[in-house]
Amino acid sequence: GESVGLHLPTLSVQEGDNSIINCAYSNSASDYFIWYKQESGKGPQFIIDIRSNMDKRQGQRVTVLLNKTVKHLSLQIAATQPGDSAVYFCAEKRNNAGNMLTFGGGTRLMVKP
Amino acid sequence: GAGVSQSPSNKVTEKGKDVELRCDPISGHTALYWYRQSLGQGLEFLIYFQGNSAPDKSGLPSDRFSAERTGGSVSTLTIQRTQQEDSAVYLCASSLNNQPQHFGDGTRLSIL
Numbered sequence: 466g467e468s469v470g471l472h473l474p475t476l477s478v479q480e481g482d483n484s485i486i487n488c489a490y491s492n493s494a495s496d497y498f499i500w501y502k503q504e505s506g507k508g509p510q511f512i513i514d515i516r517s518n519m520d521k522r523q524g525q526r527v528t529v530l531l532n533k534t535v536k537h538l539s540l541q542i543a544a545t546q547p548g549d550s551a552v553y554f555c556a557e558k559r560n561n562a563g564n565m566l567t568f569g570g571g572t573r574l575m576v577k578p
Numbered sequence: 579g580a581g582v583s584q585s586p587s588n589k590v591t592e593k594g595k596d597v598e599l600r601c602d603p604i605s606g607h608t609a610l611y612w613y614r615q616s617l618g619q620g621l622e623f624l625i626y627f628q629g630n631s632a633p634d635k636s637g638l639p640s641d642r643f644s645a646e647r648t649g650g651s652v653s654t655l656t657i658q659r660t661q662q663e664d665s666a667v668y669l670c671a672s673s674l675n676n677q678p679q680h681f682g683d684g685t686r687l688s689i690l
């Protein structure tokens with residue numbers, strides 16, 4: 466069925482390098498996308514979101530890119546720090562599904578000192 | 579506090595018992611959501627409230643699950659006759675309309 470998914474379950478990067486976490490979605494009716502960071506024992510923490518009328522949005526050290534042609538979403542983290550180590554989830558909201566978010570399976574980011 | 583508050587943080591109970599989980603949303607947030615997260619998995623949508631009404635109950639896994647919200651604020655998720663497969667982290671989120679959902683730290687439920 467239609468779903469949001471991630472290419473890599475685990476990503477290991479060196480401290481100071483840039484990280485890129487990818488997400489594929491299959492529902493062209495999705496109009497809103499969001500990235501969350503989840504640390505062990507905590508709830509998901511909002512990082513950044515983007516609406517389907519945009520293809521790029523920047524935050525502090527993070528950038529989200531949306532490619533609607535290939536239904537691909539990515540999260541870029543600049544100058545990755547040990548505190549960035551966590552599981553990252555992408556989620557989509559479909560414009561005919563109220564406010565429900567559909568989550569991908571998550572990517573674990575490990576930052577090596 | 580300023581964030582979403584859930585209680586208890588941990589709950590261990592015997593199979594067949596009923597459990598009640600509580601969520602205090604961020605003050606003023608009209609929308610409230612319950613999700614379930616099994617170990618190492620993504621989040622599974624359960625139910626959504628707009629005010630006190632639940633326009634979307636599609637994610638509730640069985641009739642043993644129910645939820646209510648009163649006064650447009652606190653919500654409780656009740657699981658009757660718990661089964662071992664109900665073991666998971668139950669997460670609550672709240673939002674203003676069309677704004678990002680903000681999550682609590684969840685209730686870790688273990689069914690023995």
